[in-house]
Amino acid sequence: MTWEDADPRLVDSAADADDRAVETALRPKDLAEFVGQERVREQLDLVLRAARQRGGAADHVLLSGAPGLGKTTLAMIVAAEMAAPIRITSGPAIQHAGDLAAILSSLQEGEVLFLDELHRMSRPAEEMLYMAMEDLRVDVVVGKGPGATAIPLELPPFTLVGATTRAGLLPPPLRDRFGFTGHMEFYAPAELERVLHRSAHLLDVEVDAAGAAEIAGRSRGTPRIANRLLRRVRDYAQVKADGVITREIAARGLEVYEVDDRGLDRLDRAVLGALLKLFSGGPVGLSTLAVAVGEERETVEEVAEPFLVREGLLARTPRGRVATPAAWAHLGLTPPQPGGGMQQTAF
Ligand SMILES: Nc1ncnc2c1ncn2[C@@H]1O[C@H](COP(=O)(O)OP(=O)(O)O)[C@@H](O)[C@H]1O
Numbered sequence: 045m046t047w048e049d050a051d052p053r054l055v056d057s058a059a060d061a062d063d064r065a066v067e068t069a070l071r072p073k074d075l076a077e078f079v080g081q082e083r084v085r086e087q088l089d090l091v092l093r094a095a096r097q098r099g100g101a102a103d104h105v106l107l108s109g110a111p112g113l114g115k116t117t118l119a120m121i122v123a124a125e126m127a128a129p130i131r132i133t134s135g136p137a138i139q140h141a142g143d144l145a146a147i148l149s150s151l152q153e154g155e156v157l158f159l160d161e162l163h164r165m166s167r168p169a170e171e172m173l174y175m176a177m178e179d180l181r182v183d184v185v186v187g188k189g190p191g192a193t194a195i196p197l198e199l200p201p202f203t204l205v206g207a208t209t210r211a212g213l214l215p216p217p218l219r220d221r222f223g224f225t226g227h228m229e230f231y232a233p234a235e236l237e238r239v240l241h242r243s244a245h246l247l248d249v250e251v252d253a254a255g256a257a258e259i260a261g262r263s264r265g266t267p268r269i270a271n272r273l274l275r276r277v278r279d280y281a282q283v284k285a286d287g288v289i290t291r292e293i294a295a296r297g298l299e300v301y302e303v304d305d306r307g308l309d310r311l312d313r314a315v316l317g318a319l320l321k322l323f324s325g326g327p328v329g330l331s332t333l334a335v336a337v338g339e340e341r342e343t344v345e346e347v348a349e350p351f352l353v354r355e356g357l358l359a360r361t362p363r364g365r366v367a368t369p370a371a372w373a374h375l376g377l378t379p380p381q382p383g384g385g386m387q388q389t390a391f
């Protein structure tokens with residue numbers, strides 16, 4: 045069985061159906077309720093306040109950052125703070141420029157257009173978007189073939205909120221047309237604790253300070269993961285205890301789901317374990333490592349490694365994958381000693 049066939053990972057930062065069902069209820073409704081991201085919040089607050097004072101639409105806003113950090117939530121907050129309606133669509137949903145023209149030409153004055161996964165929009169739609177953002181104009185093409193004519197249509201002032209996990213993939217002309225870009229960072233444990241207390245309150249779950257800290261430490265800096273782990277631990281607390289989430293209950297519950305104290309799951313630990321035990325910490329090539337854990341190359345590279353690298357447990361070097369001293373410590377293993385006949389962990 046490969047990873048693709050297995051259950052979705054508990055520590056995946058993308059939303060699954062279960063997340064989507066509860067996320068609406070857990071989303072902060074205004075900037076004051078939004079936890080963390082101090083810089084983005086302060087800057088965005090200024091942008092929105094200034095627009096409100098002028099009585100016009102806010103500048104276009106680009107939000108970039110990893111999945112689950114609050115981009116969609118902030119987009120909705122922009123609309124709420126401006127008391128404006130919001131239209132929600134995404135790059136992959138707009139494959140033809142005509143799809144975008146239809147949306148743009150029906151915008152009301154001051155409306156917020158939220159374009160998720162902006163980097164996945166088609167090129168012709170992108171070009172139409174530049175013009176709409178800059179000149180408040182779209183060319184609507186009427187007819188087909190040589191007889192087709194472009195009818196310019198004026199748009200009311202609107203605010204585009206774009207979200208992307210890959211800001212680097214956006215063509216510079218598109219990026220430049222945003223008045224404000226917010227880079228979302230991973231959350232500190234204390235911030236995730238606040239997210240967890242807030243969510244617990246909304247879900248009517250009792251969690252103490254140490255319980256929230258235990259879940260926060262395993263949430264990979266990501267509110268979406270924190271909320272998901274909270275729901276699993278709530279189930280455990282309800283079935284196996286009196287419903288109250290303490291440190292011990294959180295730790296035992298997440299042990300059942302194989303999410304360790306640093307947020308690594310079974311796949312992460314399999315990759316790290318193979319690197320340490322079979323290859324003495326590397327360097328070893330990606331393909332060799334993937335075969336050793338019985339996974340596809342892509343799964344190891346795209347699913348497991350980014351977090352291991354971020355956590356400083358694994359390094360990608362020109363000679364291959366290398367474990368760091370922290371990796372040995374995390375799995376409770378002793379690195380091979382220099383001169384002991386085994387290759388030393390390279391740094
Ligand atoms: N700063 C935050 N404060 C409180 N909850 C948050 C925050 N950021 C994200 N969340 C929660 O995490 C979930 C995922 O956020 P979302 O905005 O959908 O992330 P993204 O669009 O970046 O993938 C939401 O349900 C929301 O409840």
Ligand SMILES: [Mg+2]
Pocket residue numbers: 115116117160207
């Ligand atoms: Mg989103």
